[in-house]
Amino acid sequence: MEFVTGVKKKETLELSELLEEGRIGTEVKVNGAIHTIRDMGTIAFIILRKREGLVQCVYEEDISKFDLKDVKEADTVEVTGVLVESAKAPNGIEIRLGELKILSEPAEPMPLPIAKWKLNTSLEAKLNYRPISLRNIRERAKFRIQEGIVRGFRDFLYKEGFTEIHTPKIGAKSAEGGANLFRLEYFHRPAILQQSPQFYKQMMVGVFDRVFETAPVFRAEKHNTKRHLNEYTSLDFEMGYIDGFEDIMAMETGFLQYTMELLKKEYARELQILNIEVPKTDNIPAVRFDEIKRLVSEKYDRKIKNPFDLEPEEETLISRYAKEEWDADFVFVTHYPSKKRPFYAMDDPEDPTYTLSFDLLFRGMEITTGGQRIHDYHELLAKMEKRGMTDEGMEQYLSAFKHGMPPHGGLGIGMERLTMKMMNEDNVRETILFPRDLSRLEP
Amino acid sequence: MEFVTGVKKKETLELSELLEEGRIGTEVKVNGAIHTIRDMGTIAFIILRKREGLVQCVYEEDISKFDLKDVKEADTVEVTGVLVESAKAPNGIEIRLGELKILSEPAEPMPLPIAKWKLNTSLEAKLNYRPISLRNIRERAKFRIQEGIVRGFRDFLYKEGFTEIHTPKIGAKSAEGGANLFRLEYFHRPAILQQSPQFYKQMMVGVFDRVFETAPVFRAEKHNTKRHLNEYTSLDFEMGYIDGFEDIMAMETGFLQYTMELLKKEYARELQILNIEVPKTDNIPAVRFDEIKRLVSEKYDRKIKNPFDLEPEEETLISRYAKEEWDADFVFVTHYPSKKRPFYAMDDPEDPTYTLSFDLLFRGMEITTGGQRIHDYHELLAKMEKRGMTDEGMEQYLSAFKHGMPPHGGLGIGMERLTMKMMNEDNVRETILFPRDLSRLEP
Structure with missing residues (x-):
């Protein structure tokens, strides 16, 4: 001994x-x-x-x-x-x-010239040789920055009185979600992989007032684009006793400010390796969905095709507008149409066709969706009924509201998208260690 | 705007x-x-x-x-x-x-007397009303302590030069594992949920030297005991350039020391609410598997039934022995038999029927498994062949070794078990927000 x-x-x-x-x-x-x-x-x-x-x-x-x-x-x-x-x-x-x-000693020579400063290899080759390509100094530096982002998220929220939670990823089928869920068998019962910790973090607001989670989410979406992943890490928080959804945007801005300082201090080496300047976060413009649609349509002479949603091209133009008009890399788009938001989103009492919600765009891409949620039990039931939903699989979620919930709201941030835009990459697969997409299940 | x-x-x-x-x-x-x-x-x-x-x-x-x-x-x-x-x-x-x-306002009165100091309700009732029962002050305090444990793990490892990684939970079927894997369909291909980030963290040692992850793992084990969960949070690390598996035990001891100080400093309120004294971590005994089996057998007059594994009762006795003989709450049991360890475990060159590995027991329960891994490609292939394994689904894992890996090792800690033993609970479901077991898929 x-x-x-x-x-x-x-x-x-x-x-x-x-x-x-x-x-x-x-x-x-x-x-x-x-x-x-x-x-x-x-x-x-x-x-x-x-x-x-x-x-x-x-x-x-x-x-x-x-x-x-x-x-x-x-x-x-x-x-x-x-x-x-x-x-x-x-x-x-x-x-x-x-x-x-x-x-x-290795058994065979390197399949990729990893010692080169820039690994001039296709994304496909980099992903096929992932454990090797990441040994390149620049490739691995991206994931050090990513560490700093997640670390900044947690440290800032600890400081703001949030409690970290760990919620289950396997769950029962519920009336929400549907087509975009991965399904599995759980000891002879049908189960799904959670596409978001939404219900859990809301329930936990009733317990801890402020909670966050940094964990994988799963989306069975058949999108094969440069911005979609079927499994990614979501940075989620939810907070009670808010005065409005503006409190959520303020908290996210605080996180970004804290994290950019952390990166400058603790990850200066990696910022230098990648030749990155951190974006400005002191003043983030917030503009209404209908207003920015109109502004962009006018300035760039583009017809509004879908008044209820933003197309990727529109997101690019909104960011261009924010950069040109307000010198901003980030822009909050607020008051999304109610029909495009989930049932739990709080409608704007001044015009219930819009919600008290927002997206955060960063250099042309949505990296966050957030907003205020309905906290009143009867109001929640009424909205579910209006949408023709049953309470199947949502009994526990609803019970939290039945027994009292404070006014609250929250958001989810796509870790890989935020990293991607930080380093001006054009494919989200560049900023995830092991992507899962329509064709990739390995390594 | x-x-x-x-x-x-x-x-x-x-x-x-x-x-x-x-x-x-x-x-x-x-x-x-x-x-x-x-x-x-x-x-x-x-x-x-x-x-x-x-x-x-x-x-x-x-x-x-x-x-x-x-x-x-x-x-x-x-x-x-x-x-x-x-x-x-x-x-x-x-x-x-x-x-x-x-x-x-709530819509209905409370189903549980959550304002009582001790919620004298069955575990079953607590879990059935999870969003409500956690509003009890003592119930929620447990999860504040759990936050402190995970926070301590990360902060200590950042300080020691580890990089945080996020690895995929959905993967392809491989030659390892088998019966204990949850299966799902991934865009018309068979897939599994990872039971551990083992292969990924080893591959990433070749990139970052030292890595950690705090994330869910999934085990389709049909155990219905007080110590098993089918989904839990695993605190994993893996480190390169070790001199031996003793370096891994030293790092875990350092984590425990750091975390107990953090709890005393930042979570004093919750320690007091739960009336918990943090365990001593300055000297953790490490004793060989065969030796402690013999010592326990002699002292407590108990026949050794299975020389290759520890039964739960034996784990209890080993902890009792460590407490009585060395005044220790934690005890490392080293040199587990090779046949009970996975193929990647490094065998002891002095006696290859044993491995350079360990478990950490805490108050009668295994909370960690760790050890040194094989780092030589040919040695790894030889061990797989000896076990009759193919390299199906492990090509990328093996490629990391083919192209050079430093001597390394690591461990995985069950977050819920460590929390459970910290607060002297007797069922692991007490220390997970939303347990997943043979019968529970909700809430």
Whole structure:
């Protein structure tokens, strides 16, 4: 028997430790994967890939105590050597190699040139070799930024008094949803995968006042577009005691402001690798659905085809308008038509053909849908009846309202879409580790 | 068009703001749900439930400017009044009510006495009325502690250089797993729900060195016990460049140490509500599987029935032994027999019938399985062949190894089980918001 007492400092150093003051001129021990080797004859540059970035090591025939021929790309190694300054090396440092120990070896050479700065490979090839293509420095940096977005969402909401919840993804069939649900058998009973934590987060507003969840959602939509995924991560929150849906937009703006600062502070390296400037979030315009439709139609001389919904092209034009007129990357579109919103959306008492709801557009794409919900039991029943819905599978949801719910509202943010637009990608598959779409079920 | 500029401070105060210095004697505005009303004739105590706790309000016939008859339990309200000290009230304060505005009303009275301190109701009834039973102060406190556990997991791992990942839950059928998988149809192709992010997190070690995920997993096990769920949240991490599986146990110990401090600091209120003392985590004993089996068998005079696995009763005895002999709530059991571990577990070179793996037991129950994994491609293929496995559906997983993987290992922690044992509950359904088991698919 031995006691485990916690994490012990290792002898091997990470990149940020190599960059600490006082390291230059000392012997250091470092591990990593061999990203690339440039053999110049009597010397060679061996670049190690570490989680924080690249470290240049120099092999010198007279000094290094190993045979360069024994080393190849994709080996993982542990090296020792003297740390020196080097203006041309990544981060301005390099290691003059003494010893090198091989920890593991690949069985075959790389199928993709991952050591290139830009992986000029088709999206298809990148996805077919996902565990390999992500080893490219720029590819993996995208997912560090994505981490920062989710982390910012949670940290901001903790600070604002929200409680994190974990709700089930397998559920019973209900009167809501329908065609877009994946179906499965659950111990001889029909079940579905949840397309949103909507009902659960609303029920939990009655318990914790403010809740959030960051979890997968499942949509069996047969869309094969650059913006749709059949499984994605949804950043959801729901909050009680609101004065109006404006409180939800204010909270989302607060999240964006907090997160952009977090990215600048904690993910500066990755922002630089991807050459990204964070968008402005201090003033986000909010404009009515019917008004912006009219404004865009006038300015860009485009006929309004569907007065009840936004077409993708219209979303692009609204963002263009917001950029041109208000210098804004984000724009809230408010008061969506009631017939296009789910039954639980609160209708505008001033004109019930519209709802107290909004979408947030970011650089031409909807990344959020949110709004105020109906909180009165009888009102909710009446709206369900008006839509010809039964309460099948919704008994528990309705019971929360039957026994009292505060005025509340919330939203859902598509994590991959927000990441995609942050880095100006044009396909959402670029910003999900392992996409699920009509044709992709693997890896 | 208007600009949204972020979160604005509301006039209404939260509990922690009421407790700030200088508030006593001032008029305050507060909202909340009416948890309970005690009518004493000319005065009445109206207790508000807020997210941070209970606030006592006093109705006085002569002073309060509303009719007590208009107010009932489960109304949500906004009140104004003078804040005064009151030794007997929760948190030592109460509000002498002036005005009261009703924000929403229930349609029916409560089906459960949620205002009682201990909800003396069967687990069955609590689960049948889940959105209501969780409004009980003690019930909801459990899930605040659960939030702290997950938050501690993430914050500790960020600090240790891990990257958070989001991996797909729908996947193709593979040679691993089998009977315990939920099956579904994915656009006319057979698919499964992932029982673990194992393959994905290993692949991502080749990219980020250290990764974690906190997400649902799905197990179609037909166990109907107090410790099994068919959907639960798994706290997973995987790390590269380890010297041995001891590094994994050290990291888990570090997580537990960090999290217990976080709970004491940020969740003290909930620890107090539930009367919980956090377990000691400074020294966690680690003992070999075969050795602890023998020790327990000798000390408690119990015959070893199955030398390859631990029965639930044995887990209880091992924890009892650890408590009696080492004053430990947690105990690592190491070197599990190879035949009981999955193919990717690394066998102990000194005796390949055992593996370089471990379970962590906490107060009589396994809450973690972890260990070192095979990182060499040929070794992995050989072990699969030995077990008669094909590489069907595992081509991408294997390709990560083919193209080089560092020595690595990791673990998975059952969030609900860890929460359950923290609060000395005896059924895991007590510590999940909406359990999924053989009979429960709703709410």
